[in-house]
Amino acid sequence: MAPWALLTPGVLVRTGHTVLTWGITLVLFLHDTALRQWEEQGELLLPLTFLLLVLGSLLLYLTVSLMDPGYVNVLPQPQEEAKEEQTAMVPQAIPLRRCRYCMVLSVPTATPAGSAQGGVRRYDHHCPWMENCVGERNHPLFVAYLALQLAVLLWALYLAWSGLRFFQPWGLWLRSSGLLFATFLLLSLFSLVASLLLASHLYLVASNTTTWEFISSHRIAYLRQRPGNPFDRGGAEGL
Structure with missing residues (x-):
């Protein structure tokens, strides 16, 4: 090399x-x-x-x-194993979805980051000064x-x-x-x-919002279809 x-x-x-x-x-x-x-x-x-x-x-x-x-595991996982853990974290009114990049069942805030390792769970942004994603x-x-x-x-x-x-x-x-x-x-x-x-x-x-959600709310299905942030639990709870 x-x-x-x-x-x-x-x-x-x-x-x-x-x-x-x-x-x-x-x-x-x-x-x-x-x-x-x-x-x-x-x-x-x-x-x-x-x-x-x-x-x-x-x-x-x-x-x-x-x-x-x-990073979200890119290996195929049984839907039953992921569902039990993730439905406890996500309100039932918000449907789970599959990441378009890695096709694993993910919570709504797991976003593809263009990495070979797959999407990033609760993706916030990619920081060029650190050359790493923040998640x-x-x-x-x-x-x-x-x-x-x-x-x-x-x-x-x-x-x-x-x-x-x-x-x-x-x-x-x-x-x-x-x-x-x-x-x-x-x-x-x-x-x-x-x-x-x-x-x-x-x-x-x-406000329990990521940078990605704040900037791209008009492109995110679970935010575009709702008047407010479904994850906002108030300032004190968020901090």
């Missing part, structure tokens, strides 16, 4: 995320930010806490990215990752801002602080995206 055959999109995306994460962390330590000042003053608790949060967010990212999102098994960890990542991003944003010292001439300032300023802009963009993603997913969790 050629070496470049190992460079799958998943490997490239996860490697890029890891390099970007530690690269930003290194920039915050190398410049005169509050992080470096704490380190020089011997106050190591906050720098160590920040590093642990960065490491935790990275490990959670890799976990969600690599884990099985809940029944990894969706709770995905939301937890968004929350932790947002906390890390906001703290890093504060640290980057603490190291910016604006002065003239601008050419000299750009040479000394250009990389830190670019990091600040990048962190601002990532923080905005993470905030919007977390807010939207918390809303969808509260």
Whole structure:
């Protein structure tokens, strides 16, 4: 096998995320930010806490990215075995259906994901940044990752801002602080995206709706034929 055959999109995306994460962390330590000042003053608790949060967010990212999102078994299964379990989870007014892709009996929220492994149970969306689907098994960890990542991003944003010292001439300032300023802009963009993603997913969790159902309700039979979401049990119950 050629070496470049190992460079799958998943490997490239996860490697890029890891390099970007530690690269930003290194920039915050190398410049005169509050992080470096704490380190020089011997106050190591906050720098160590920040590093642990960065490491935790990275490990959670890799976990969600690599884990099985809940692929439906593509092997033929007796209808009687699936019916007993699934009818207990799905209201009787909502008929069970077969997945068009893998032809197994599935609950209404199991959606084909275009994978050789079959459909994904309670499919939410395909995340290109993780190069993995988000479904029944990894969706709770995905939301937890968004929350932790947002906390890390906001703290890093504060640290980057603490190291910016604006002065003239601008050419000299750009040479000394250009990389830190670019990091600040990048962190601002990532923080905005993470905030919007977390807010939207918390809303969808509260209404017991997946991203796929929210976006494609007009194409989903069990939603198109009903005025509301049949799975909505209220915000408190959903969360």
